[in-house]
Every structure is written in C-alpha cells, then in structure tokens.
Amino acid sequence: MRKPRVVVLGAGYGGLITVTRLQKLIGVSEAEITLVNKNNYHYETTWLHEASAGTLHHDRARYPIREVINTSRIHFMKDTVVAIDKQAKVVTLEKGQVEYDYLVISLGSHPETFGIKGLKEYAFGITSIDSARQLREHIEYQFATYNMEKDKKVERLAIIVGGAGFTGIEFLGELGNRIPKLCKEYDIDFQKVRMICVEAAPTALPGFDPGLVNYAVKYLQKKGVEFRIGTAIKECIKDGIIVSKDNRMETIKAGTVVWAAGVRGNSVVEEAGFENIRGRVKVDDYLRAPGHEDVFVIGDCSLIINEETNRPYPPTAQIAMQQGEVCAKNLQAAISGSKKMISFTPVMKGSVASLGDHDAVGFVFGKKFVGSKASFMKKMIDNRALYMIGGPSLVMKKGKFNFL
Amino acid sequence: MRKPRVVVLGAGYGGLITVTRLQKLIGVSEAEITLVNKNNYHYETTWLHEASAGTLHHDRARYPIREVINTSRIHFMKDTVVAIDKQAKVVTLEKGQVEYDYLVISLGSHPETFGIKGLKEYAFGITSIDSARQLREHIEYQFATYNMEKDKKVERLAIIVGGAGFTGIEFLGELGNRIPKLCKEYDIDFQKVRMICVEAAPTALPGFDPGLVNYAVKYLQKKGVEFRIGTAIKECIKDGIIVSKDNRMETIKAGTVVWAAGVRGNSVVEEAGFENIRGRVKVDDYLRAPGHEDVFVIGDCSLIINEETNRPYPPTAQIAMQQGEVCAKNLQAAISGSKKMISFTPVMKGSVASLGDHDAVGFVFGKKFVGSKASFMKKMIDNRALYMIGGPSLVMKKGKFNFL
Numbered sequence: 001m002r003k004p005r006v007v008v009l010g011a012g013y014g015g016l017i018t019v020t021r022l023q024k025l026i027g028v029s030e031a032e033i034t035l036v037n038k039n040n041y042h043y044e045t046t047w048l049h050e051a052s053a054g055t056l057h058h059d060r061a062r063y064p065i066r067e068v069i070n071t072s073r074i075h076f077m078k079d080t081v082v083a084i085d086k087q088a089k090v091v092t093l094e095k096g097q098v099e100y101d102y103l104v105i106s107l108g109s110h111p112e113t114f115g116i117k118g119l120k121e122y123a124f125g126i127t128s129i130d131s132a133r134q135l136r137e138h139i140e141y142q143f144a145t146y147n148m149e150k151d152k153k154v155e156r157l158a159i160i161v162g163g164a165g166f167t168g169i170e171f172l173g174e175l176g177n178r179i180p181k182l183c184k185e186y187d188i189d190f191q192k193v194r195m196i197c198v199e200a201a202p203t204a205l206p207g208f209d210p211g212l213v214n215y216a217v218k219y220l221q222k223k224g225v226e227f228r229i230g231t232a233i234k235e236c237i238k239d240g241i242i243v244s245k246d247n248r249m250e251t252i253k254a255g256t257v258v259w260a261a262g263v264r265g266n267s268v269v270e271e272a273g274f275e276n277i278r279g280r281v282k283v284d285d286y287l288r289a290p291g292h293e294d295v296f297v298i299g300d301c302s303l304i305i306n307e308e309t310n311r312p313y314p315p316t317a318q319i320a321m322q323q324g325e326v327c328a329k330n331l332q333a334a335i336s337g338s339k340k341m342i343s344f345t346p347v348m349k350g351s352v353a354s355l356g357d358h359d360a361v362g363f364v365f366g367k368k369f370v371g372s373k374a375s376f377m378k379k380m381i382d383n384r385a386l387y388m389i390g391g392p393s394l395v396m397k398k399g400k401f402n403f404l
Numbered sequence: 405m406r407k408p409r410v411v412v413l414g415a416g417y418g419g420l421i422t423v424t425r426l427q428k429l430i431g432v433s434e435a436e437i438t439l440v441n442k443n444n445y446h447y448e449t450t451w452l453h454e455a456s457a458g459t460l461h462h463d464r465a466r467y468p469i470r471e472v473i474n475t476s477r478i479h480f481m482k483d484t485v486v487a488i489d490k491q492a493k494v495v496t497l498e499k500g501q502v503e504y505d506y507l508v509i510s511l512g513s514h515p516e517t518f519g520i521k522g523l524k525e526y527a528f529g530i531t532s533i534d535s536a537r538q539l540r541e542h543i544e545y546q547f548a549t550y551n552m553e554k555d556k557k558v559e560r561l562a563i564i565v566g567g568a569g570f571t572g573i574e575f576l577g578e579l580g581n582r583i584p585k586l587c588k589e590y591d592i593d594f595q596k597v598r599m600i601c602v603e604a605a606p607t608a609l610p611g612f613d614p615g616l617v618n619y620a621v622k623y624l625q626k627k628g629v630e631f632r633i634g635t636a637i638k639e640c641i642k643d644g645i646i647v648s649k650d651n652r653m654e655t656i657k658a659g660t661v662v663w664a665a666g667v668r669g670n671s672v673v674e675e676a677g678f679e680n681i682r683g684r685v686k687v688d689d690y691l692r693a694p695g696h697e698d699v700f701v702i703g704d705c706s707l708i709i710n711e712e713t714n715r716p717y718p719p720t721a722q723i724a725m726q727q728g729e730v731c732a733k734n735l736q737a738a739i740s741g742s743k744k745m746i747s748f749t750p751v752m753k754g755s756v757a758s759l760g761d762h763d764a765v766g767f768v769f770g771k772k773f774v775g776s777k778a779s780f781m782k783k784m785i786d787n788r789a790l791y792m793i794g795g796p797s798l799v800m801k802k803g804k805f806n807f808l
Contacts, residue, residue, distance in 0.1 A: 137541065137548035144541035147534045186537060275718060394723045 004031045004335055007091060007100035009081050010200040011037035011065050012045065013317045014299030015106035016389045017324025018331075023025075023073040023334040033073060034098060036091070038080040040065055042127045042389070044398075045108070045304055046317050047382065051132035052258075053174030054140070054182075055357070058129050063171050063398055068390040071090035071145060074220060081107060084272035086292060102294050102331055106324070109263035109300035109315055110279065119162075123259040126167055127194060135258065142255040143186040157193045158254035160241055162233050163261025164199035165206065166353055169216055171198055177225030192348040195225045196252060198243055199261075200232040205361075207314070212307035212361040213372045219355050277303060285343035286330050287323055296330065297324035306347060321388055357402070376403055408435045411495060411504035413485050415469050416449065416482035417721045418703030419510035420793045421728025422735075427477040429736040438502055440495070442484040444469055447533045448557060449512070450721050451786065453571055455536035456662075457578030458544070458586075459761070460804055462533050467802060472794040476801055484740070485511060488676035488694060506698050506735055510728070511669035512672060513704035514683065522640035523566075527663040530571055539662065545741035546659040547590040561597045562658035563800055564645055565638050567665025569610065570757055573620055575664060576761035580627030599629045600656060602647060604636040604667075609757060609765075611718070616765040619774050623759050667719060669705040681707060684716075689747035690734050691727055700734065702727035708750060723750050725792055756782040761806070 006022065008015050019035050026033070045061040050056035067075060079093040091098050100108040111127060113119040113281070124135040142156050159175065161168045175195055183190045197220075204227065205213045217227060226242065235242040240253035240288070265279025274281050274289050280303035282288050287302065299320035304313050313319055326344045333339035352362025352374055360374035369377060379400040386394045410426065412419050412725050423439050430437070447466040454460035469480060483497040488507070515531060519521040528539040546560050553560075563579065565572045579599050587594045601608070601624075608631065609617045621631060632647065639646040644657040669683025678685050678693050684707035685693050691706065693699040703724035708717050716721055730748045737743035756766025756778055764778035773781060783804040790798045 133548040134545070134552045137545040141538075141545045144534075144537040146536045285700075331506040 003029070004101040005034065005099060006031050006102045006104070006331060006335075007034045007036065007085075007098055007157055008104040008106060008298060009036050009091065009105040010041075010108055010299070011035060012106055012108045012299055012320065013041045013385065013389075014320035014324045014327070016042055016065070016068065016320045017106065018104055018106065018298070018327045019074050020389055022331060023070045026335060031335050032075065034075045034077060034100075035065070035069065036081060036093065036098065037065060037078045038078070039129070040076075040078045041129070042068070044382070044385065045127075046385070048126045048128070048132045049354075050132065050174050051129065051151030051173040052124075052126045052135040053171060053178045054136040055174045055178050056354070060135055060398055062129055063390065063394065081268055081334055084268060086272055086274070086295060089113060089294070100294070102334060103296065104327060104331070105266075105269060105289075105295065105297045105301050106320070107266035107268055107301055110266055111259060111299060112262040112264040112278065114262070116233055116236065119233075119259050122236045123162065123219055123257045125220045126171060126258065126260055135256075139256055140182065143188060144184050147186065153194050153255075155239065155253035156239075156294075157188065159193075159195050159256045160196070160239070160252060160258065161197045161253040162199075162236075162257065162259045162388040164197050164201070164204035164227070164229065165261060166351075167258040168197060168199070168204055168258075169220070170354045172220050172225050173215050173223075173257065173354055173359070176220060176225065177356045179224070190224070193224070194254070195223075196254070197225055198228045198231050198233055198241065198252075200212065200230070202230050204229060208351075208353070208361070209363065212368060212370065215292075216353065216355055216361045219359060223356070235264070240246055246388075258349060261370055265303075267296070280315075283344075286341045287327050287344050288330075293334075296327050298327050302323075304344070306346075313346050313348075316351075317385060318349065318351075320401055321385065322346060350377075350381075354378045370404075372398060379403065407433070409438065409503060410506045410508070410735060410739075411437050411438045411440065411502055412510060413440050413488075413495065414510040414512055414703070415439060415446045416512045416724065417789065417793075418724035418728045418731070419508065419792055420446055420469070421471065421506055421725045422510065422702070422731045423473055423478050424793055425729060426735060427474045429732055432477060435739050436479065438479045438504075439469070439473065440481045440485060440497065440502065441469060442481075442482070443533070444482045445533070446472070446788065448786070449531075449790070452532070452536045452576040454578050455533065455759075456528075456530045457575060457582045459578045459582050460538040462537055462540075464802060465536075467794065467798065472798065483675065485672050488672060490676055490678070490699060493698070494658040496665060503586075504698070506738060507700065508735070509670075509673060509685075509693075509699065509701045509705050510703045510724070511670035511705055512670055514670055515663060515665065516666040516682065518666070518670040520637055520639065522673040523637075523663050526640045526642055527566065527661045529633065530575060530664055532661065539660075543660055543751045544586065547586045547592060551590065557659075559594050559643065559657035560659040560786055561592065562644075562656075563597075563599050563660040564656060564658040564662065565599070565601045566640075566645070566661065566663045568601050568605070568608035568631070568633065568664060570755075572601060572662075572664040573624070574604070574758045575662065576629050577627075577758055577763070577773060578798055579625060580629065581760045583628070594628070597628070598652070598658070599627075600632060600658070601629055602632045602635050602637055602645065602656075604634070606634050608633060612755075612757070612765070612770055613767065616772060620759055620765045621755065624761060629759070651742055652723050667704060669707075673701070673705050674754075676678040684719075687748075690745045691731050691748050692734075699737075700731050702731050707750030708748070710750075716769055717750055720755075721789060722753065722755075725789065726750060733757055741798060754781075754785075756785060758782045776807075 041062040047061040051058040083092040229246040281297040282303045300315040330341040352366030383399040444464040455462040487496040548550040593671045635649040685701040704719035734745040754768030786804040
C-alpha cells in the first residue's frame with residue numbers, strides 16, 4: 001500500500017509548527033511529508049517592523065528551514081505555490097508540481113489595500129525580509145539624498161505610516177529609536193523629520209484597552225510621532241498621500257509611505273475556489289476547509305469566529321502556532337485511522353505591542369502592563385516563538401536578551 | 405595700525421595645511437586669520453571611493469576642523485563661498501561677507517563632465533561626504549529592490565564607472581570587495597551583478613607604467629570588472645549610458661552610473677574673473693594669481709606646468725599639501741615684509757592606486773610596487789596626510805592600520 005502524502009504549503013509559524021510536530025508524531029513508514037516554501041528560510045513576521053526600521057538586522061529575523069526540520073523525515077522544496085487543484089489533488093509550483101493526499105495551507109497573508117488608489121505602486125510594506133530590507137534602504141536613501149540637493153526638500157524626510165494597528169504602532173516605535181541615529185549619520189536636524197501616523201478608525205490599536213492606547217500614543221508623540229486618527233487615506237501618490245477628514249481633502253507630502261493597515265488571506269486560496277472571505281477560509285472545528293476533509297487551513301489564511309464577540313479572531317502568530325499543534329495531531333488521526341481528531345479553540349494568552357527598544361504596552365492573562373515590564377514580556381514572547389519551533393539552541397542564536 | 409586680514413577659502417588639504425602652518429608662523433599681533441569652509445569638517449577626498457563603495461564608514465573619512473586648528477588664533481566660519489570681488493577685496497558668502505588683505509583660494513575642484521548630456525542629472529559622483537553617502541545608499545537600494553520585483557531586472561544590479569583614472573580604478577577596487585558582501589546581504593547571485601568600467605582614453609590609469617596598468621586591470625577583471633577601454637560615453641540616460649566605439653553606438657543598461665572621469669577648478673574662480681583654464685589658475689612661482697599679489701591659489705584650483713613634460717601636474721592631495729606649506733611661508737613673508745618669498749616646485753614622491761583592501765599598484769621614489777607592499781604604502785600615504793594636518797593623535801583616531 002502506498003504511503004499517504006502530506007504536503008504543507010508555507011513555512012511560517014503555522015507551517016513550521018505543523019511539520020516539526022508531524023515529524024515526531026508520524027513514523028517514517030506511515031506517511032511522506034513535504035514542505036514547500038518560497039524561501040529556504042523562515043522569517044519572524046512579528047519582527048519585521050524592526051528589520052524595516054533598521055533597528056534589527058534582517059538576518060536576526062530569519063533562520064534556515066533546514067536547521068529546524070528533520071530533513072530525513074521532511075522533504076523540503078524551495079518553490080513558490082502558483083495554484084491548487086483540489087479535485088486533482090495537485091499543487092502547481094513555479095518549477096513543477098506536487099501531488100497530495102492531505103494538504104495543509106499555511107501560506108500567510110497578503111496586504112489588504114481596500115482598493116485605495118496608488119498604494120500598490122507607491123507604498124512600502126512590512127511583509128517579508130525582502131520588503132523590510134527595501135523599506136530600510138529606501139528611508140536611508142532619502143536621508144542620504146537630502147543634503148545632496150541644492151533645493152533641499154524637507155518632505156523627503158517625512159515618513160507616513162498608514163495604519164495605527166499592531167504593525168504600524170510597532171514600526172513607529174522602532175522609528176522613534178532609529179530616526180535620531182539616521183539624523184546623526186546623515187547630518188540632518190531631527191526637527192526637520194516628520195513621522196506621521198494616519199488611521200481611519202477612531203482610535204489607535206483598536207481592541208486594546210483605552211488606557212494602554214493612551215500610553216502608547218503619548219509615548220510615541222514624545223518621540224516625535226504625529227497622529228491623524230479618524231483620517232482616511234484616499235489615495236497614495238508618488239510623493240505622499242491624499243487624506244480626507246470631515247469631508248475635507250488634504251495632501252501630505254512624504255518621501256516614504258508605509259502601508260501597515262491590514263492583511264487578507266493569500267490569493268492562491270481564493271483562486272483555488274475554496275469558500276472564503278477575503279482570502280480566508282472559515283474552517284471547521286478540526287481546521288479543515290468545509291467540504292474538503294483532506295485540506296487543512298491554518299494561520300492567516302484561516303478564519304475562526306470568536307463566539308463571545310461574534311467577530312473573527314485577528315490573524316496572529318500565537319493562533320497560527322496553536323493551530324499548527326492541532327493540525328499535526330489531526331493529520332496523525334486521519335492517517336492512523338485509530339485516533340480521534342481534536343477540535344481547535346484559540347487560547348488568547350495575551351498581546352503585547354512593542355514601542356521600540358525598551359517600552360511596550362499589552363495584556364497577558366488578563367493583566368495590563370506598560371513600560372519595561374511589558375517590553376520584557378514582549379521579548380519573552382518573541383523568544384518563545386523561536387523555542388516552540390527550534391528549541392533552546394535557536395533561542396540562543398536568534399533570541400532577544402537586551403533587557404533593561 | 406590695523407592688522408592685515410588673511411582669509412583662507414576652503415579646508416581641504418591645501419587650506420588646512422596653510423592655516424595650521426600660519427597659526428605657528430604668524431604671531432597673534434601680526435595678522436588676523438580667517439578660515440571659511442562650507443562644512444564644519446574636513447574630509448579626505450582621496451578616501452571617498454571607500455566611503456562611496458561602503459567599505460569604510462564616511463565618519464572615518466572626515467574630522468571636525470576645530471580639532472586640528474588653534475581656534476584662539478584662527479577664526480573659523482562655516483559658510484559657503486558665493487563670489488570673490490578682487491577689486492573690493494571682499495568675499496561674498498551665503499550668510500554674509502568677509503574682507504581680506506590676503507586671500508588664499510583653496511576651494512578644490514568640481515567634476516568635469518565635458519558637456520556630456522545627462523551626466524549631471526543621472527550620474528553619481530565621488531566628490532564629497534554627501535555624495536559618497538548617497539552613492540553608497542543608492543547601490544544598496546538597488547540591491548534591496550531586486551528581489552522585491554516580480555519582473556526581476558538584472559540591469560538594476562549593474563554598476564557603470566565612467567573613467568579608469570585614479571578615482572575610477574580605486575572605486576572599482578572597493579566594489580570588488582563590497583559587491584560579494586552586498587550579494588550575501590540581499591540574497592543575490594554574484595553572477596548576476598555587472599561592474600563595467602568605461603574609459604575613452606586608450607588605456608586605464610593614464611600616466612602609469614604599462615606593467616602596473618596591466619596588473620591593475622587583470623586584478624580587477626578577476627574580481628568581475630569588465631573594461632571598455634577606448635570607449636566614449638556619449639550620453640547618460642535614466643537607466644544607463646550610450647557609448648560609442650569605432651563609430652558604433654550601444655546602450656548599456658545599469659541601475660547605477662558613476663562619473664569619475666576628471667575634475668576642473670572651482671567655478672567661483674572662473675566667475676571672479678581670474679585668468680584660468682577650466683577653473684584652474686596658472687599661478688606664479690610664489691603661488692599667486694597673475695596680476696594679484698594679494699591672492700594665492702593652491703590645490704585643485706591652481707595650475708602648474710611640469711616643464712619636463714610641458715603638461716600640467718595632475719591635481720593631487722600631495723601637491724596641495726606641498727603648496728600649503730609654501731603658501732603659509734610666503735604669507736609670512738608678505739606680512740612681515742622682512743622675509744623673502746620662496747618659489748614652489750612640486751616634489752613627486754610617488755603615486756599609489758589602491759585596488760581594494762589588500763592590493764594596490766604604484767611607484768614611490770621611482771620604484772614600482774604591486775600587491776600587499778603597495779597596499780601598505782598606500783595606507784602609509786593616507787596616514788601621512790592625517791599626520792601632516794593633525795599630528796599623531798589624528799592618526800591614532802582616523803588612521804588605517806588594517807595591514808595584511
């Protein structure tokens with residue numbers, strides 16, 4: 001009898017937890033396991049705001065996939081997923097194809113631009129190692145160019161961040177540390193630089209406790225960030241954005257525009273014809289796509305409703321990792337036939353938003369924290385993600401220990 | 405009786421040697437000395453190829469002027485020279501003006517573009533700390549962008565250097581060290597990168613011994629540099645250059661074009677109405693502008709004919725510093741009235757072109773050198789320039805000691 005083939009698409013938090021658990025749960029004679037990822041490395045999506053600002057080198061935010069998987073058990077393919085044929089059970093890749101009996105879709109998210117004109121062309125994103133390096137270098141180039149021009153354009157030094165959610169706020173926190181250093185490096189007066197956060201919602205960090213939000217906003221304002229809350233970006237142009245507040249339009253000029261205001265699921269999911277809401281599949285209790293018992297969807301491509309609030313859980317690394325654990329067990333159950341699948345319930349342990357090197361705001365197990373305590377906990381959360389996938393040696397290599 | 409006012413324009417090699425000598429030669433009661441420079445720092449023009457390539461931080465190639473002058477003797481003005489009125493004996497600055505009895509023009513050079521279309525708009529230069537930082541960041545941004553584009557443009561990674569003279573060759577030497585590191589940093593295959601040197605003259609490093617030229621070219625070719633010798637740049641365009649060889653035109657695409665093919669004197673000299681050849685004043689034996697006994701011209705703005713070859717000496721730091729020594733003595737003679745001026749004769753001690761970190765070619769006191777010996781001598785020459793202006797403490801701070 002042929003061994004069932006398990007194919008895992010994507011080596012993000014969800015995908016890597018799945019395969020590192022599978023390689024222990026499933027014997028070599030029970031199944032073939034393949035992991036497909038477009039890079040030969042995993043990156044810490046939740047650390048990209050640091051690499052983008054230039055406060056942490058991007059190599060600190062990634063590690064080779066082969067270092068954390070058992071390559072004698074997992075067949076790793078460095079390739080990009082192009083399409084999924086769920087009838088034929090075949091995944092088309094850029095350089096070939098791969099057949100599956102069980103599929104795990106853990107492809108992560110794409111930016112959601114809500115159809116705002118010009119964002120795709122002119123705004124930078126905080127979405128990958130590639131994008132982080134580009135954004136970092138773009139900002140540096142703007143600063144390096146300022147003194148070269150006879151007709152100095154102060155707007156070249158302005159940085160607009162679209163979105164005051166988690167990523168936007170954390171990126172601004174890093175900029176607060178980084179910009180004074182860039183000013184020194186390029187002989188620029190800090191007073192000339194603007195950091196502007198534009199958010200359409202009526203508050204920064206929606207979903208956070210108002211006291212924590214207030215702390216974060218005040219802290220960032222002290223570091224020079226201007227907030228435009230309740231202000232919608234109508235269009236992104238070559239040298240800035242057009243915003244609207246109370247039906248009045250205004251152009252804000254800036255050398256750098258960063259879009260950090262939300263994500264959607266992967267377009268491959270939509271194109272494959274799974275029932276989805278903006279690229280996210282509302283999975284069943286066992287994390288399977290409705291009507292497809294052989295397809296598991298986890299991480300940012302999955303959608304789970306929080307029954308207390310009747311709204312979807314936000315796409316987080318925390319949930320993706322929890323899903324990976326359950327997904328591996330349910331695959332074991334499906335393959336063995338003798339075990340029962342377990343249903344998935346997210347456990348919201350907490351959420352901490354960093355405000356730069358030594359400050360943060362958040363709640364953990366229901367308790368609120370700010371300042372260096374919160375910052376410590378944020379670093380522990382970051383280290384835990386490394387530990388879960390790569391054990392103590394990965395924590396030693398890539399972990400964060402710069403506590404105050 | 406009013407003390408005579410000595411005004412020195414520019415704190416390059418010539419200007420700084422002049423004032424550091426003057427502050428010792430001339431008593432506080434004998435003259436007022438003013439130094440005008442557009443930055444509050446001096447930079448090592450001959451090290452800019454390293455800062456531009458990113459192999460040496462630009463702060464290593466500059467130091468504060470106040471660190472090397474006696475500020476109780478020299479009045480330093482951070483300002484930019486706009487015009488010289490030699491009849492009224494007034495120098496107009498951006499923020500004011502300054503009157504002189506004796507003037508030293510040591511304003512350095514401007515790039516010579518020979519009227520080639522598009523160079524000013526699209527080519528980068530290796531002319532100042534500002535330009536070096538911008539060029540370094542531009543190249544990094546090209547590399548950072550490559551992997552971000554779906555339709556990857558390999559020409560983005562190409563770097564064209566116009567000119568195989570001293571600066572062009574030394575910059576290519578640094579790129580030879582730097583590009584492999586950038587490839588690693590940005591996950592780029594080194595084979596995709598092109599470094600192309602275009603030179604209109606029939607040889608690289610004109611004026612150098614053919615054996616040394618051959619060594620340099622072979623060495624750089626091994627590091628991946630392509631040479632297009634005897635090839636003239638006809639036009640610089642947004643994404644490359646148009647060249648002509650044997651009357652055939654060709655477009656070479658590149659994300660970066662660097663113009664390093666020659667300099668001319670400062671335009672202020674031309675506009676002031678001094679007799680000049682491309683911004684350079686053919687000075688008398690005592691380094692004075694013909695017909696202007698109160699105006700000394702040294703460094704790249706001066707022109708001295710080598711009587712052996714009947715051609716001008718090239719504009720070098722070596723000659724500028726020798727001129728500074730003589731200029732200070734002749735100012736002392738003019739002010740005291742009791743001393744005789746001395747005539748200036750350049751002493752060509754040698755010339756070494758670096759080929760990156762640990763190789764070089766050159767001749768010193770008539771003897772040819774290549775390899776690590778030449779590289780050692782190059783570093784000694786660099787350290788000597790620091791020593792001449794700032795003494796041993798400046799050598800300790802900024803010197804080069806990374807010998808093999």
